[in-house]
Amino acid sequence: MASVKIVLPGDIIDTRREEDTTQQESNVEDEATVIRLGPGLVQSSEAVSAVTAGVLHSNSETNRWWVAGNKRRYVAAVGEPVVGVVVARHGEGYRVDIGSAHDALLSHLAFEGATKRNKPNLAVGTVVYGRVVVANSVMDPEIECYNSNTGKSEGYGELSEGFMFKCSLGLARRLIDTKAPVLAALGNGVPFEVAVGVNGRVWVNAGSVATTILVANAIRNSEYLDAKQCRQMVKELLEKQ
C-alpha cells in the first residue's frame, strides 16, 4: 500500500496512476479519464489542487479523490444523521440548531404518523435526531425526523432526557462508521443509549445522572486514544464509579 500522502492547501495533486502509464499502449491516446473530486479538492484550470489539509484518498474503481481531515464546524450535507436542538417554533415547523452556519428547518409533518391534525408538539430546547434532506450553500438546511420513503421513524425523532454534548466531526464519524472501541467497552460495563450526529453532537442517556456523565466523559476522552487505550480508559472510569 502506498504511503500516506498529506496535502496542504495549494498543493497540486497528480491524479495519474502508475497503472495508467503501463496501459497507454492499449488505450486510445486522447482518451481522458473522468475524475470525481470530493471534499477538499477543486479544479483550477487543468490541475487539481487541494484546498484543505488532510490525508489524500482515492478510490481506483470509482475514480474518486478526496481529502480527509478533521474539523469542528459542521457543513450540512444531504443524507447525514444529525442531532439538533429546537430553538424556535413557526407556523410550518421548527428551527433546529444543528451547528451549521444557518439553523435547519424541521417541518411539523416530518415525523412518523404526523398529519395536519396530529402534529407533534416539541418545546424549545428539545433535542431531536434527524436526517438532512436539503443542504446546499444557498439555502438553509432542512431535516426530517423520519424516513420519508418508508414513513417510519427508524430511530429519528425526539430524544427525551439524557444529555447532549459536542465533539469534533472526526470523532463523531468514527463513532458512527466503525465499531468504535469506546462504545463497545462502555457497552460491556453499563447500559446506555446513544445517538451520534455527524454534526459533532452526541446524545447519551444512561440510568442515572452519574452514569450518563461517565459515558459522556468516556466518549470525549476517546478522541486521540487507540482501541487498547480506550478499553483501559473505560475500565478506569468504571472502577472509579
Add this chain to the structure above:
Amino acid sequence: MSRPDRREASQLRALNCSLGQLNRADGSAQFSAGNTSVVSGIYGPVEAKVYEEKLDRAVVEVKFRPDIGAPTTKDKWMESAIRNTFEREILTHLHPRTLVQIVIQLREGDGSVDSAAINATSLALVDAGIPLKCMITAATCAVLSDDTTVVDPTQEEIDAARSTHTFAFASGSSTGPLYVDSRGDFTMDEYNHCYDLCALATERVLAFMRTAIEGKVTKEAKISAA
C-alpha cells in the same frame, strides 16, 4: 556587524507553533518566532448578521488585539490589511451568507509582529478546515543604519532600522506577493533585496508549517485507521 542575538543576517528566529489549543474556536493556532508570539482563533463559517452578509460569498472579519491596552488605529489598520490578504485566498464562494471571523491576539511582541500574525492565521485557517486556495506565509526584513539587511528583526533591530519591509506570499504561486508593507527610507535596490530575502524566508516558514500540519494530520489519521 553581529546581531544582538548573534543570528546570521538571513537567519530566522526559532519557530514554534501549536494547533487547536482553543477548544471553543473552530480552529486555532499559536505561532511564535523567538519572543514574538501570536494566537489566532477562527470561528466559521457561522451565520452572518443580515446587514453584513453577502449573498454570493462569505464575509471575512478580522479582529486584532494588542498585547497591552485597548486596540488603537494601528491595530485597526492591521485588521484591515490582514483581512484584505486572506479574503482573496479563502474560497468564500463555497459558503455564501456566512461569516468567517478571525481573532488575533498578540501575546508578546518583539518585532515582526505582522508576519507572525499572518502565519498564525494561515495555520489557524487550516486547523479550522476553511477552504484556502493556498498557504500564506509572511516574513519581515529590516535595513539597518549600516545598510545591512536582516531577516526577522527583533523590536530592538526595528527601532534602530532605516526601513522595515514585510512580505506575504502564496505557496506555490509565481505571481507577486499578497501583502507588502514597507516603512522608512529605502532605495529600490534595498526593497528588491528585501523582497528576495523574504521570499526565501517564507519558503522556510512554509516548510515549518508543513511539518507542523503533517504532525497533526498524522496523529488524527492514525487514530482513524486504528
